[in-house]
Structure formats: structure tokens, C-alpha cells
Amino acid sequence: MSSPYYTNEGVREEIDRLLKGNARRQANLGIESTDEERLRAVKLWNNDLIEIAKLDPELAQTLNAQD
Numbered sequence: 001m002s003s004p005y006y007t008n009e010g011v012r013e014e015i016d017r018l019l020k021g022n023a024r025r026q027a028n029l030g031i032e033s034t035d036e037e038r039l040r041a042v043k044l045w046n047n048d049l050i051e052i053a054k055l056d057p058e059l060a061q062t063l064n065a066q067d
Contacts, residue, residue: 004056011055018048 004011025041053060 003058005059015052015055015059018052022048 005015006012022045025044029038029041049060049064052063
């Protein structure tokens with residue numbers, strides 16, 4: 001079975017929107033960011049992953065892979 005990200009344009013657009021939002025948040029974090037700001041970015045990313053998992057569980061698992 002193919003990942004919905006690759007087979008469904010609407011799913012891909014929504015996931016891309018979530019990923020771009022996370023990229024924007026991460027890019028705005030810097031050495032002067034507070035622990036609270038960093039924690040908020042992590043929490044928002046975890047929320048995004050939950051939404052991505054609803055759309056494409058396989059992709060969400062790949063994105064959340066930990067070394």
C-alpha cells in the first residue's frame with residue numbers, strides 16, 4: 001500500500017502545510033530563545049505529528065524516528 005502523502009494531493013498539501021509551520025518555528029528559535037519558547041515549539045511539533053498521523057500514519061512514524 002502506498003503512503004497517502006504520495007497518492008492523495010489533499011493529504012500532501014495538508015501535511016506540507018504542517019511541516020512548513022514546524023520549519024518556520026524551528027528557524028525562529030535561536031540562542032536567545034527561552035526554555036519556554038523551545039518547549040512550546042516541541043509541543044506544537046508533537047501536535048502536528050498527531051495530525052499528520054491521522055492523515056498518514058506511516059509518514060508520521062518516519063518523521064518521528066528517533067536515533
